[in-house]
Amino acid sequence: MNTLLTDIRDKGNTVLVVEHKPSVIRAADLVVDLGPGSGDHGGEVVFTGTPEELEEASTVTAESLHQGLSLRDTVRPGRGVLPVGPVTLNNLVDVSADIPLGTLTVLTGVAGSGKSSLVTGGLVGREGVAVVDQSAIRGSRRSTPATYTGMLDDIRKLFARRNRDAGATASMFSGSSRSRVR
Structure with missing residues:
Protein backbone atom coordinates (compact mmCIF):
# COMPACT_ATOMS: atom_id res chain seq x y z
CA MET A 1 0.00 0.00 0.00
CA LEU A 123 -11.80 18.68 2.49
CA VAL A 124 -14.95 16.84 1.46
CA GLY A 125 -16.67 18.67 -1.37
CA ARG A 126 -13.72 20.89 -2.27
CA GLU A 127 -12.95 21.22 -5.96
CA GLY A 128 -9.99 19.12 -7.05
CA VAL A 129 -10.11 16.93 -3.94
CA ALA A 130 -11.04 13.24 -4.17
CA VAL A 131 -11.75 11.64 -0.81
CA VAL A 132 -11.49 7.85 -0.75
CA ASP A 133 -12.80 6.37 2.47
CA GLN A 134 -14.27 3.13 3.77
CA SER A 135 -17.86 3.91 2.82
CA ALA A 136 -19.63 1.67 0.35
CA ILE A 137 -19.33 2.43 -3.34
CA ARG A 138 -22.62 3.84 -4.58
CA GLY A 139 -24.00 3.10 -7.99
CA SER A 140 -25.30 0.12 -9.84
CA ARG A 141 -24.47 -3.48 -9.10
CA ARG A 142 -21.89 -3.18 -11.89
CA SER A 143 -20.00 -0.37 -10.16
CA THR A 144 -16.32 -1.00 -9.53
CA PRO A 145 -13.56 1.21 -8.16
CA ALA A 146 -12.60 1.98 -11.79
CA THR A 147 -16.10 3.21 -12.65
CA TYR A 148 -16.56 4.98 -9.33
CA THR A 149 -13.33 6.99 -9.68
CA GLY A 150 -13.96 7.75 -13.36
CA MET A 151 -10.87 5.82 -14.49
CA LEU A 152 -12.92 3.46 -16.63
CA ASP A 153 -13.98 6.34 -18.90
CA ASP A 154 -10.33 6.99 -19.74
CA ILE A 155 -9.69 3.28 -20.29
CA ARG A 156 -12.67 3.03 -22.67
CA LYS A 157 -11.42 6.08 -24.62
CA LEU A 158 -7.96 4.53 -24.88
CA PHE A 159 -9.43 1.25 -26.20
CA ALA A 160 -11.49 3.19 -28.72
CA ARG A 161 -8.41 5.12 -29.94
CA ARG A 162 -6.42 1.90 -30.27
CA ASN A 163 -9.28 0.32 -32.28
CA ARG A 164 -10.20 3.39 -34.31
CA ASP A 165 -9.52 1.57 -37.62
CA ALA A 166 -12.25 -0.93 -36.69
CA GLY A 167 -14.71 1.92 -36.07
CA ALA A 168 -14.69 1.42 -32.31
CA THR A 169 -16.23 3.98 -29.95
CA ALA A 170 -15.74 4.26 -26.21
CA SER A 171 -19.28 3.01 -25.56
CA MET A 172 -18.39 -0.28 -27.24
CA PHE A 173 -16.19 -1.08 -24.25
CA SER A 174 -18.92 -0.58 -21.65
CA GLY A 175 -20.51 -3.59 -20.02
CA SER A 176 -23.80 -1.74 -19.68
CA SER A 177 -24.27 -0.57 -23.26
CA ARG A 178 -25.06 -2.33 -26.49
CA SER A 179 -21.93 -2.89 -28.52
CA ARG A 180 -20.77 -4.81 -31.53
CA VAL A 181 -18.14 -6.56 -29.42
CA ARG A 182 -19.65 -9.61 -27.75
Missing part, protein backbone atom coordinates in the same frame (compact mmCIF):
# COMPACT_ATOMS: atom_id res chain seq x y z
CA ASN A 2 2.84 2.40 0.80
CA THR A 3 4.29 1.86 -2.67
CA LEU A 4 0.91 2.62 -4.24
CA LEU A 5 0.50 5.75 -2.12
CA THR A 6 3.98 7.04 -2.94
CA ASP A 7 3.53 6.22 -6.64
CA ILE A 8 0.36 8.34 -6.65
CA ARG A 9 2.26 11.13 -4.90
CA ASP A 10 5.19 10.84 -7.32
CA LYS A 11 2.81 11.54 -10.21
CA GLY A 12 2.31 15.02 -8.77
CA ASN A 13 -0.69 14.31 -6.56
CA THR A 14 -1.27 15.29 -2.97
CA VAL A 15 -2.08 12.25 -0.85
CA LEU A 16 -3.59 12.60 2.62
CA VAL A 17 -4.01 9.38 4.59
CA VAL A 18 -5.84 8.90 7.89
CA GLU A 19 -3.90 6.00 9.36
CA HIS A 20 -2.55 4.42 12.55
CA LYS A 21 -0.09 1.91 11.08
CA PRO A 22 3.52 2.79 11.89
CA SER A 23 4.73 1.75 8.43
CA VAL A 24 2.40 4.24 6.75
CA ILE A 25 3.30 6.98 9.22
CA ARG A 26 7.00 6.36 8.56
CA ALA A 27 6.46 6.54 4.78
CA ALA A 28 5.00 10.04 5.06
CA ASP A 29 6.67 13.26 4.08
CA LEU A 30 4.76 15.08 6.83
CA VAL A 31 2.78 13.88 9.86
CA VAL A 32 -0.07 15.81 11.50
CA ASP A 33 -0.92 14.17 14.83
CA LEU A 34 -4.23 14.90 16.53
CA GLY A 35 -5.06 14.30 20.15
CA PRO A 36 -3.98 14.40 22.84
CA GLY A 37 -6.68 11.81 23.56
CA SER A 38 -9.99 10.85 22.05
CA GLY A 39 -13.51 12.26 22.23
CA ASP A 40 -13.65 15.28 24.54
CA HIS A 41 -9.92 14.84 25.14
CA GLY A 42 -9.04 15.20 21.45
CA GLY A 43 -9.57 17.78 18.77
CA GLU A 44 -6.18 19.48 18.85
CA VAL A 45 -3.20 19.34 16.52
CA VAL A 46 -0.56 18.10 18.97
CA PHE A 47 2.29 17.67 16.46
CA THR A 48 3.19 18.63 12.88
CA GLY A 49 6.49 17.55 11.35
CA THR A 50 8.48 14.78 9.76
CA PRO A 51 8.26 11.15 10.88
CA GLU A 52 11.75 11.55 12.36
CA GLU A 53 10.64 14.55 14.39
CA LEU A 54 7.57 12.62 15.55
CA GLU A 55 9.87 9.97 17.04
CA GLU A 56 11.16 12.66 19.43
CA ALA A 57 7.75 14.17 20.24
CA SER A 58 5.74 13.57 23.38
CA THR A 59 2.47 12.30 21.92
CA VAL A 60 0.59 9.02 22.20
CA THR A 61 1.36 8.33 18.54
CA ALA A 62 5.08 9.01 19.04
CA GLU A 63 5.15 6.64 21.99
CA SER A 64 3.61 3.91 19.82
CA LEU A 65 6.36 4.37 17.23
CA HIS A 66 9.18 3.63 19.67
CA GLN A 67 9.36 0.02 18.56
CA GLY A 68 12.78 0.23 16.93
CA LEU A 69 11.76 0.41 13.27
CA SER A 70 13.88 2.54 10.97
CA LEU A 71 12.70 5.81 9.46
CA ARG A 72 13.28 7.35 6.05
CA ASP A 73 16.54 9.28 5.62
CA THR A 74 15.11 11.96 3.31
CA VAL A 75 11.85 13.84 3.31
CA ARG A 76 10.12 15.11 0.17
CA PRO A 77 9.55 18.87 0.37
CA GLY A 78 6.08 20.16 -0.44
CA ARG A 79 5.34 22.51 -3.34
CA GLY A 80 2.78 24.76 -1.76
CA VAL A 81 0.03 23.93 0.70
CA LEU A 82 -3.62 22.97 0.80
CA PRO A 83 -5.08 24.88 3.74
CA VAL A 84 -7.63 22.93 5.76
CA GLY A 85 -9.89 24.68 8.21
CA PRO A 86 -10.70 26.20 10.44
CA VAL A 87 -12.93 23.19 11.12
CA THR A 88 -15.48 23.00 13.89
CA LEU A 89 -17.03 19.54 13.84
CA ASN A 90 -17.58 16.91 16.52
CA ASN A 91 -14.71 17.49 18.97
CA LEU A 92 -12.80 19.91 16.72
CA VAL A 93 -13.12 23.63 17.47
CA ASP A 94 -11.48 25.95 14.93
CA VAL A 95 -8.76 23.42 14.01
CA SER A 96 -6.62 24.21 10.96
CA ALA A 97 -3.74 22.46 9.20
CA ASP A 98 -1.70 23.09 6.06
CA ILE A 99 -1.26 19.96 3.94
CA PRO A 100 1.81 20.19 1.70
CA LEU A 101 1.04 19.65 -1.97
CA GLY A 102 2.76 16.83 -3.87
CA THR A 103 3.52 14.85 -0.73
CA LEU A 104 2.22 11.83 1.13
CA THR A 105 0.97 13.24 4.41
CA VAL A 106 -0.34 10.99 7.16
CA LEU A 107 -3.01 12.32 9.48
CA THR A 108 -2.77 10.25 12.62
CA GLY A 109 -3.74 10.23 16.29
CA VAL A 110 -5.63 8.11 18.75
CA ALA A 111 -9.08 6.85 17.82
CA GLY A 112 -11.63 9.63 18.25
CA SER A 113 -9.05 12.44 18.19
CA GLY A 114 -10.66 14.20 15.23
CA LYS A 115 -8.77 12.92 12.18
CA SER A 116 -11.81 12.04 10.09
CA SER A 117 -13.64 15.14 11.31
CA LEU A 118 -10.80 17.32 10.03
CA VAL A 119 -10.98 15.66 6.60
CA THR A 120 -14.78 15.65 6.49
CA GLY A 121 -15.11 19.22 7.68
CA GLY A 122 -12.20 20.65 5.73
Whole structure:
Protein backbone atom coordinates (compact mmCIF):
# COMPACT_ATOMS: atom_id res chain seq x y z
CA MET A 1 0.00 0.00 0.00
CA ASN A 2 2.84 2.40 0.80
CA THR A 3 4.29 1.86 -2.67
CA LEU A 4 0.91 2.62 -4.24
CA LEU A 5 0.50 5.75 -2.12
CA THR A 6 3.98 7.04 -2.94
CA ASP A 7 3.53 6.22 -6.64
CA ILE A 8 0.36 8.34 -6.65
CA ARG A 9 2.26 11.13 -4.90
CA ASP A 10 5.19 10.84 -7.32
CA LYS A 11 2.81 11.54 -10.21
CA GLY A 12 2.31 15.02 -8.77
CA ASN A 13 -0.69 14.31 -6.56
CA THR A 14 -1.27 15.29 -2.97
CA VAL A 15 -2.08 12.25 -0.85
CA LEU A 16 -3.59 12.60 2.62
CA VAL A 17 -4.01 9.38 4.59
CA VAL A 18 -5.84 8.90 7.89
CA GLU A 19 -3.90 6.00 9.36
CA HIS A 20 -2.55 4.42 12.55
CA LYS A 21 -0.09 1.91 11.08
CA PRO A 22 3.52 2.79 11.89
CA SER A 23 4.73 1.75 8.43
CA VAL A 24 2.40 4.24 6.75
CA ILE A 25 3.30 6.98 9.22
CA ARG A 26 7.00 6.36 8.56
CA ALA A 27 6.46 6.54 4.78
CA ALA A 28 5.00 10.04 5.06
CA ASP A 29 6.67 13.26 4.08
CA LEU A 30 4.76 15.08 6.83
CA VAL A 31 2.78 13.88 9.86
CA VAL A 32 -0.07 15.81 11.50
CA ASP A 33 -0.92 14.17 14.83
CA LEU A 34 -4.23 14.90 16.53
CA GLY A 35 -5.06 14.30 20.15
CA PRO A 36 -3.98 14.40 22.84
CA GLY A 37 -6.68 11.81 23.56
CA SER A 38 -9.99 10.85 22.05
CA GLY A 39 -13.51 12.26 22.23
CA ASP A 40 -13.65 15.28 24.54
CA HIS A 41 -9.92 14.84 25.14
CA GLY A 42 -9.04 15.20 21.45
CA GLY A 43 -9.57 17.78 18.77
CA GLU A 44 -6.18 19.48 18.85
CA VAL A 45 -3.20 19.34 16.52
CA VAL A 46 -0.56 18.10 18.97
CA PHE A 47 2.29 17.67 16.46
CA THR A 48 3.19 18.63 12.88
CA GLY A 49 6.49 17.55 11.35
CA THR A 50 8.48 14.78 9.76
CA PRO A 51 8.26 11.15 10.88
CA GLU A 52 11.75 11.55 12.36
CA GLU A 53 10.64 14.55 14.39
CA LEU A 54 7.57 12.62 15.55
CA GLU A 55 9.87 9.97 17.04
CA GLU A 56 11.16 12.66 19.43
CA ALA A 57 7.75 14.17 20.24
CA SER A 58 5.74 13.57 23.38
CA THR A 59 2.47 12.30 21.92
CA VAL A 60 0.59 9.02 22.20
CA THR A 61 1.36 8.33 18.54
CA ALA A 62 5.08 9.01 19.04
CA GLU A 63 5.15 6.64 21.99
CA SER A 64 3.61 3.91 19.82
CA LEU A 65 6.36 4.37 17.23
CA HIS A 66 9.18 3.63 19.67
CA GLN A 67 9.36 0.02 18.56
CA GLY A 68 12.78 0.23 16.93
CA LEU A 69 11.76 0.41 13.27
CA SER A 70 13.88 2.54 10.97
CA LEU A 71 12.70 5.81 9.46
CA ARG A 72 13.28 7.35 6.05
CA ASP A 73 16.54 9.28 5.62
CA THR A 74 15.11 11.96 3.31
CA VAL A 75 11.85 13.84 3.31
CA ARG A 76 10.12 15.11 0.17
CA PRO A 77 9.55 18.87 0.37
CA GLY A 78 6.08 20.16 -0.44
CA ARG A 79 5.34 22.51 -3.34
CA GLY A 80 2.78 24.76 -1.76
CA VAL A 81 0.03 23.93 0.70
CA LEU A 82 -3.62 22.97 0.80
CA PRO A 83 -5.08 24.88 3.74
CA VAL A 84 -7.63 22.93 5.76
CA GLY A 85 -9.89 24.68 8.21
CA PRO A 86 -10.70 26.20 10.44
CA VAL A 87 -12.93 23.19 11.12
CA THR A 88 -15.48 23.00 13.89
CA LEU A 89 -17.03 19.54 13.84
CA ASN A 90 -17.58 16.91 16.52
CA ASN A 91 -14.71 17.49 18.97
CA LEU A 92 -12.80 19.91 16.72
CA VAL A 93 -13.12 23.63 17.47
CA ASP A 94 -11.48 25.95 14.93
CA VAL A 95 -8.76 23.42 14.01
CA SER A 96 -6.62 24.21 10.96
CA ALA A 97 -3.74 22.46 9.20
CA ASP A 98 -1.70 23.09 6.06
CA ILE A 99 -1.26 19.96 3.94
CA PRO A 100 1.81 20.19 1.70
CA LEU A 101 1.04 19.65 -1.97
CA GLY A 102 2.76 16.83 -3.87
CA THR A 103 3.52 14.85 -0.73
CA LEU A 104 2.22 11.83 1.13
CA THR A 105 0.97 13.24 4.41
CA VAL A 106 -0.34 10.99 7.16
CA LEU A 107 -3.01 12.32 9.48
CA THR A 108 -2.77 10.25 12.62
CA GLY A 109 -3.74 10.23 16.29
CA VAL A 110 -5.63 8.11 18.75
CA ALA A 111 -9.08 6.85 17.82
CA GLY A 112 -11.63 9.63 18.25
CA SER A 113 -9.05 12.44 18.19
CA GLY A 114 -10.66 14.20 15.23
CA LYS A 115 -8.77 12.92 12.18
CA SER A 116 -11.81 12.04 10.09
CA SER A 117 -13.64 15.14 11.31
CA LEU A 118 -10.80 17.32 10.03
CA VAL A 119 -10.98 15.66 6.60
CA THR A 120 -14.78 15.65 6.49
CA GLY A 121 -15.11 19.22 7.68
CA GLY A 122 -12.20 20.65 5.73
CA LEU A 123 -11.80 18.68 2.49
CA VAL A 124 -14.95 16.84 1.46
CA GLY A 125 -16.67 18.67 -1.37
CA ARG A 126 -13.72 20.89 -2.27
CA GLU A 127 -12.95 21.22 -5.96
CA GLY A 128 -9.99 19.12 -7.05
CA VAL A 129 -10.11 16.93 -3.94
CA ALA A 130 -11.04 13.24 -4.17
CA VAL A 131 -11.75 11.64 -0.81
CA VAL A 132 -11.49 7.85 -0.75
CA ASP A 133 -12.80 6.37 2.47
CA GLN A 134 -14.27 3.13 3.77
CA SER A 135 -17.86 3.91 2.82
CA ALA A 136 -19.63 1.67 0.35
CA ILE A 137 -19.33 2.43 -3.34
CA ARG A 138 -22.62 3.84 -4.58
CA GLY A 139 -24.00 3.10 -7.99
CA SER A 140 -25.30 0.12 -9.84
CA ARG A 141 -24.47 -3.48 -9.10
CA ARG A 142 -21.89 -3.18 -11.89
CA SER A 143 -20.00 -0.37 -10.16
CA THR A 144 -16.32 -1.00 -9.53
CA PRO A 145 -13.56 1.21 -8.16
CA ALA A 146 -12.60 1.98 -11.79
CA THR A 147 -16.10 3.21 -12.65
CA TYR A 148 -16.56 4.98 -9.33
CA THR A 149 -13.33 6.99 -9.68
CA GLY A 150 -13.96 7.75 -13.36
CA MET A 151 -10.87 5.82 -14.49
CA LEU A 152 -12.92 3.46 -16.63
CA ASP A 153 -13.98 6.34 -18.90
CA ASP A 154 -10.33 6.99 -19.74
CA ILE A 155 -9.69 3.28 -20.29
CA ARG A 156 -12.67 3.03 -22.67
CA LYS A 157 -11.42 6.08 -24.62
CA LEU A 158 -7.96 4.53 -24.88
CA PHE A 159 -9.43 1.25 -26.20
CA ALA A 160 -11.49 3.19 -28.72
CA ARG A 161 -8.41 5.12 -29.94
CA ARG A 162 -6.42 1.90 -30.27
CA ASN A 163 -9.28 0.32 -32.28
CA ARG A 164 -10.20 3.39 -34.31
CA ASP A 165 -9.52 1.57 -37.62
CA ALA A 166 -12.25 -0.93 -36.69
CA GLY A 167 -14.71 1.92 -36.07
CA ALA A 168 -14.69 1.42 -32.31
CA THR A 169 -16.23 3.98 -29.95
CA ALA A 170 -15.74 4.26 -26.21
CA SER A 171 -19.28 3.01 -25.56
CA MET A 172 -18.39 -0.28 -27.24
CA PHE A 173 -16.19 -1.08 -24.25
CA SER A 174 -18.92 -0.58 -21.65
CA GLY A 175 -20.51 -3.59 -20.02
CA SER A 176 -23.80 -1.74 -19.68
CA SER A 177 -24.27 -0.57 -23.26
CA ARG A 178 -25.06 -2.33 -26.49
CA SER A 179 -21.93 -2.89 -28.52
CA ARG A 180 -20.77 -4.81 -31.53
CA VAL A 181 -18.14 -6.56 -29.42
CA ARG A 182 -19.65 -9.61 -27.75
